[in-house]
Amino acid sequence: MAFLLNLLPCPNGWAGDMTTGADQQKLSAPSSTAQRLYHAAQDDLLQLRILIRNGRAQSSVGSGFLIGTGNLVVTNYHVISELALKPKTYVGEYVDTHGKRGLIQLLALDVQHDLAVVRIDRKGTGFFKVSRESPLLKQGQYLYSLGNPLDLGFAISEGAYNGIIHRSFYDQLMFTGPINAGMSGGPSITVNGELAGVNVSKRLDGELVSFLVPIRFVRELLEKAAPLEMPPKDFTKVIGQQLLAHQAVMVDNLLASPFTIKALGVYKVPVRESDQMRCWGQSTDKPENPYTLERIQCGMESSVFISNELHTGQMSINHEFTKSTKLGALRFSEMAAKAFKNESFGNQKDPRLTGPECTEMFLNNGTLSMRAVLGVRAYRKYPGLYDFAVLTFSTDESLMNLQSRLDIKGVSYENGLRVSRIFLESIGRGK
């Protein structure tokens, strides 16, 4: 599943056609409502740019909007992530619809919901208001999404609200309308100009399937940010705390109900099918091959964006069942061993994580004998967070093999062990 966070990274943004001002008029003609809304909102609409401090070359571009009559701007975390992680390398600036520029100061962020609040040197006109109550949205009603798509110029696009989706651990709104790269962090509003959400991402494998962060999360973050005089010194620490909070939610959610047990060959394997995790099956039964292979792969469709290099808060489960009658025990074992050898626990020289530490054993969970390896890596910048991987193969049959793998990323040590235990205890042999 490919998601595109609607951040416009440079220079990719220029890879498209170099549209000039005259071409902008070719964008679909806005309805009269859109004209009215854009006109009313344009003074509070901003483009946010992250520049390399040294030389001021553009690194990424997104959108943002001024809240009320204050100087606070709401955007996506992923628009300003470089500013949070490498404040010595990057600097942020805003450009408004009149072309005025100024520096931005990062004040607060929320990696779980992909939101951030920055402060600028001018005030809003009061168009975008975050009220105590979120607006009641009905499926099918029009929403208008604002931002600066592809760095071409400010734009408004029309689409329909299509309900709350639960694919990530936190609610998102489905918006059936165009959100392009560069519009991230821009507002989506109703016909009456009420804030509905913040543009965040779209599905690359769909048409016009985009997502908004509900406005209640914006309200929560603004409540935290508004009283702040100075931003926290080290945003890495803040992100670390938020990731720890996220993993607690994630693991509790994943373990809220027991794993679903599916049959795979003669074995029973644990999978998790929920709103957040999807499973896909695959079978390769080529008659010319002397073995058969069946596979179940489960993965989460969302992850927490930290930087372009680091996405975390993910879990995946893979099972692979191979069986042969033609190969003979020795060659079948050799083949299974090769597949096991191909599994990796990650690189020692990774700048994000430490190299893996492993433990391995022959074990029996009461129903099945297996060989198990557990590898764990620590996040270098975020203490208390780990990536766990559990790898097993069944050792009870000479011509059948079940190889399983659990990966869970960005969890506390306790939670990593907790999920590993349940995974290991759930693999079994059918009757």
Place this chain on the structure above:
Amino acid sequence: MKAPFFVEVLHRNNEVRHRHRVDTLPARLGRGYDNDVILDDPHSSAHHAVLDQGADGGLLLQDLGSRYGITHQGRRLSEMSLDGSTIFRLGHTNLRIRFADFPVAAEMTDSMYCRWEGWQPAAAGISLIICLAVVGTWEGDAEKFELMRYLIAVVATLGLGMVWCGGWSFANRLFGGNTRLGRHLFILGCGLAAMELWSIACAAFAYALSFEMATRYGDHVQIAILATMVFYHLLQINPSRTRLFATASIAMSVLCSGLLLISNYNSDGRLADELFMHERFPPALRLSADKPVSAFLSNAASLKARVDEKRTKLENSDKVNGEDREEGDPQPGK
């Protein structure tokens, strides 16, 4: 000390290069053509030294006023008495004088098995290499049978084997006088067979007893087998240098093992060849008992201290490298 006498010009390794027969004494040595023994050495004088019977009946060598004189064990002498094993130097030439009644050592025992030469060891070696190529391919062949795959493996292995043995034969011809290709092929075949047997035995042993150390460090034994192979190759070239070649092979083995450890440590931060044992064998081979899940997880829990320590180490080294440096920034000095 009976005539005739023999003046032997020696190589630096004390092998005889030339031997001049001298029937009567005194005999003069030097570069000039009027000498009894002519030295082809520009550092020797025209009339360098004279060899004669001494008062005690032994041999006596006297300098004839040459520029560099007679050198023995690093010292310059004007005259010296000689027995059959004294080696001295005139100019840059090493010499030794022997005589008719010089006692020689008993004949050597044949350690080379001269009959195991030629096509027999060659055939044995080639058969071994072909067998190993076929078995190796069969072992890893989990696809539909194709004869071509086996043929290619056999040809490729034989080709590489011929290159290896060809090199040794060339060296053998150059330094030992014979090519001994058959024997080199046989040594290669035996070496490869030993390596294959070890890799299977080591993996099976590790799997059966859950003794992962065997697969973690098993490749050092392979290096030792390779060094032994090299030792036997060298021995074909010169069978009398057993000790030298043994020392050289052991040194090579230690060096290669050291390099393997260093390269593992460099690339993966550990000395072992692999992070975890990947071997798998049929269940009948298992000897060790299965442990409960709780034992495994308590081991897993104890990894926390290790991985945290790794993290702290990395954090500290980041600080040492410059606190201003941020993730992804170019490192100073690079």
